[in-house]
Amino acid sequence: MTVPPDRVDLVELPQAEDPARRMSRRQALLALAAAGSALAAGPLLAPLVQVHGESDPADPTHAGETPLPPRRWAMVIDLRRCDGCKKCTEACQAKHYLPPEQEWIKVYTVRDRTGVEVNIPRLCMHCEDAPCVRVCPVTATFVDRDGLVLVDQDKCIGCRLCMAACPYEARYFNWTEPKVKPPLPTKATPEYPSPQQRGTVGKCVLCVHNIKYGELPYCLEACTMDAIYVGDLDADVATNGTETVRLSTFLSENNAIRLKEELNTKPRVWYIPGHGEDLGW
Amino acid sequence: MVAAVRESRDAVALQEAAFRPMHAPGRWFWPLFLVLGALVALAAVGYGYQLLSGLWVAGYNDTAFYGIYEANLVAFIGVSYGGALVSAVLRLTNARWRAPVTRMAEGMALVSLLVGAAFAIIHLGRPERIWLLIVSPQAASPIVWDAIAITTYLVATLIFLYLPLIPDMAFARDRLGPSANRLQRVFYRLAAAGWQGTPAQRRSLNWSVGAMAVLIIPLAITVHSVLAWAFSMTSRPGWHSTIFGPYFVIGALYSGVALVIVVVAAFRKAYRLEPYIGLGHFVSLARIMAVLGAVYLYFTFSELLTAAYTASHEEASIVAVLLEGSWAPLFWTFMVGGIFVPLALSLAPATRKVRYLVLAGLLAVVGMWLKRMLITLPPATAPLIGDVWGTVQLTWVAIALTLGATAAIPLGLMILFRFVPILALHEMEEVDAEGAPESAHDRAVAVEGVL
Numbered sequence: 001m002t003v004p005p006d007r008v009d010l011v012e013l014p015q016a017e018d019p020a021r022r023m024s025r026r027q028a029l030l031a032l033a034a035a036g037s038a039l040a041a042g043p044l045l046a047p048l049v050q051v052h053g054e055s056d057p058a059d060p061t062h063a064g065e066t067p068l069p070p071r072r073w074a075m076v077i078d079l080r081r082c083d084g085c086k087k088c089t090e091a092c093q094a095k096h097y098l099p100p101e102q103e104w105i106k107v108y109t110v111r112d113r114t115g116v117e118v119n120i121p122r123l124c125m126h127c128e129d130a131p132c133v134r135v136c137p138v139t140a141t142f143v144d145r146d147g148l149v150l151v152d153q154d155k156c157i158g159c160r161l162c163m164a165a166c167p168y169e170a171r172y173f174n175w176t177e178p179k180v181k182p183p184l185p186t187k188a189t190p191e192y193p194s195p196q197q198r199g200t201v202g203k204c205v206l207c208v209h210n211i212k213y214g215e216l217p218y219c220l221e222a223c224t225m226d227a228i229y230v231g232d233l234d235a236d237v238a239t240n241g242t243e244t245v246r247l248s249t250f251l252s253e254n255n256a257i258r259l260k261e262e263l264n265t266k267p268r269v270w271y272i273p274g275h276g277e278d279l280g281w
Numbered sequence: 282m283v284a285a286v287r288e289s290r291d292a293v294a295l296q297e298a299a300f301r302p303m304h305a306p307g308r309w310f311w312p313l314f315l316v317l318g319a320l321v322a323l324a325a326v327g328y329g330y331q332l333l334s335g336l337w338v339a340g341y342n343d344t345a346f347y348g349i350y351e352a353n354l355v356a357f358i359g360v361s362y363g364g365a366l367v368s369a370v371l372r373l374t375n376a377r378w379r380a381p382v383t384r385m386a387e388g389m390a391l392v393s394l395l396v397g398a399a400f401a402i403i404h405l406g407r408p409e410r411i412w413l414l415i416v417s418p419q420a421a422s423p424i425v426w427d428a429i430a431i432t433t434y435l436v437a438t439l440i441f442l443y444l445p446l447i448p449d450m451a452f453a454r455d456r457l458g459p460s461a462n463r464l465q466r467v468f469y470r471l472a473a474a475g476w477q478g479t480p481a482q483r484r485s486l487n488w489s490v491g492a493m494a495v496l497i498i499p500l501a502i503t504v505h506s507v508l509a510w511a512f513s514m515t516s517r518p519g520w521h522s523t524i525f526g527p528y529f530v531i532g533a534l535y536s537g538v539a540l541v542i543v544v545v546a547a548f549r550k551a552y553r554l555e556p557y558i559g560l561g562h563f564v565s566l567a568r569i570m571a572v573l574g575a576v577y578l579y580f581t582f583s584e585l586l587t588a589a590y591t592a593s594h595e596e597a598s599i600v601a602v603l604l605e606g607s608w609a610p611l612f613w614t615f616m617v618g619g620i621f622v623p624l625a626l627s628l629a630p631a632t633r634k635v636r637y638l639v640l641a642g643l644l645a646v647v648g649m650w651l652k653r654m655l656i657t658l659p660p661a662t663a664p665l666i667g668d669v670w671g672t673v674q675l676t677w678v679a680i681a682l683t684l685g686a687t688a689a690i691p692l693g694l695m696i697l698f699r700f701v702p703i704l705a706l707h708e709m710e711e712v713d714a715e716g717a718p719e720s721a722h723d724r725a726v727a728v729e730g731v732l
Contacts, residue, residue: 110667138410
C-alpha cells in the first residue's frame, strides 16, 4: 500500500504478508494499533497486536492477557460523505437491542444559515469536560480510563438531570421496560449496556465493547459511505475501516470542527464540513 | 371589674375557637375528608401504575424529559416557602395582626413541603435507589444540593411549627376531659415537653422562636434558589439564567402568600373564626401578595427582555414560543389571570372584600402553577440541534397525581388541626397582653392604618 503524494493525512501501514489482501474490518483497529506503534512506540506495542488479534483464537475470553494500553478514543465524521441513509442508526439499534425511539446515533438533517442542507450524525460526544457527568447526583455516569463517558445503569436513579445538562441531546431515557432484548441472557455492563434497564438513562458508548478489543463500532461498520472514523488521539491514528489516517493531520487539513465549541465541553467527536456549511446553529 | 369578666369570657371563647376543629369539626368534615381522601387514593393508584409500567404513563418522552412532576415539585415547595416566610417575617417585624394566622401558615408550610418533596421521588425513574444519594453523593450535582436543602428545611419547618405549639399543647394537656383516652393523654403530655409557663420557660421559648424565625429565612431562600439552580446549572436556553435563583424565590413567596390567603379564608369559614380573623388580615396579606406579584412581574419582564434582545437564536426561540408561539395562550393566561387580575383585585378599593381577595389568592396560586409549567416545558422540549420541538402529553396518571397532591394539602391540614389548635392560642394571648387593641376588628383597623 503506497500513499499518494497528495494525501499526507493517510498513514503508510506496515506491510502485511500478502500486500494485495484488503484489510478486513475486524483487523482495521489492529492495524491502527500497529500504526500507532510504527509512529510512536515502535516495537513496544507489538505484543498487544498479537494478544488481541484473531491470531489467538484459542483464547476468546481475553484471560491472562497483558493490561490494555490507555487510549484517548476519538471519532471523526466526514460530513462531505454522509448521505443521511441512517444505516448507522439501524445497526446501532439492532446490535444494542434498542427501541426505534432511542437513536444513540441520530442523523439530523438540518438546513444551516447558508441554506445548505446537511446530514449530521450525532452520537455521544464523549466530552472531556462533560456536563452530564458533573450534574449526576450519584456518580452513575462517569468517565472511564480512556475518556469515554459511560452510564452505570445499576446506579442510575433516573433523575434525568444529565439529559437536561447534555447540550447535544445525546441521552435517552428508558421510559418503559425495554421491548427488545438480546436473544441470550446477558449481564449488562456500562460498556455493553444491553439490555437497557427501565427507569435509567442510556446513550452511545462508542462501542467500547468493540474498539477495546480491536473491532470497529457498529455505526462505522454499517456506514456505506466510509464517513465515520474511529481512532486514538495518543496514537494519532484513525480508521474508517477502509483507510487509516494520521488523526492530527486529518483534522487540521480538513478544518475539522466540534459541535458547540463555545460551551467548552471539549468533545471527542470531530466533524469535517466541506460544503461551506455553517454548523454553528 | 366588668372589663376583667369580659376579658375572661373572651379568653374562654378564644380557647373554644382554637380547639374547635378537635372537638366539633362540623358536619361537612367527614364528607369532605372522604372526597379529598378519594383523590389522594386515586393518585396513589396512578403512582402504583407508574411504578409498574414506567414513567411513560405520566406523558414523558425523550423530547420532553421534564414536565408536570417537575412543575409540581417547584410549585408545592414554593407555596410551602411562602407560608414559612409570612410567619417568620411577620414575627420578626412584630406585626401584631399575625397571631391568628401564623399557625395556619406554618401548618400549610409543613404540609405542602411534604407534598412537594414527594414529587422529588415521584419524578424519579428508580425511586428505590434514592438511598444512593446518601451513600454515594456527588457534591457537584445540584440534585444533591436539593436533597440537603429540602431535608434541612423540612426539619426547620417542623421545629418552627412545633415551638409555638408547646404552650398550646400544655394547655390541652391540662384540660383533657375525663373522656380522653390514654393515647391522647400521652400525646399531649409528650408534646407539651413539660411546659409550665414559668418565666424562664417563656424567655427561652421566645428566644427560640425568634432564632428559628431568623434561621428559616435564609434556609427557605436556599431551598428555592437551589431548586432553581437545578435548572439553571444546565446550558439549556430558557433555564441557563443568572436571575433564576431570586426569580424562583419571589415566585415561591408570591404563590405562598396567595395560598395562605386561601387556606386562612377556608378554615375561617369552616370553623367560624370570623371574630379573630377579619377583613383587615386579608387586606394586609393581599397587599404583601401584590407587592411580591409586582416584583415577579418585573423579574419576568427583565428575563424575557434580556433573552430576546440580543437575538441569540436559541434564547430568542424560547421567548418567541412563549409570547406568540404554541405556549402563548397559556403564557398570556398566566400574565392576565395570574398576575394582573390578582394584583388589581388586591389593590383596588372596590374589591376590598374577603371574597375578592380570596379569588385573587386562588388565581395567583393556579397562575403560578401554570407559570411553573411554562418554566419547565418550553426549555425541556426546545431543540438543541435541528429545529424539531418535542411534544408533551397530558395523561390521566399525571392529572391524578397533580389533583391528589392538591387535595393532600387541605386534607393534611384538616388532619393536623384535629391534633393541634388552629389558632396560636398562647401567641395571641401574649400579643394581647402586650397591650394590643382588644378585638380582631380593632386590630385589623390598626393594621390598615399602618399600611
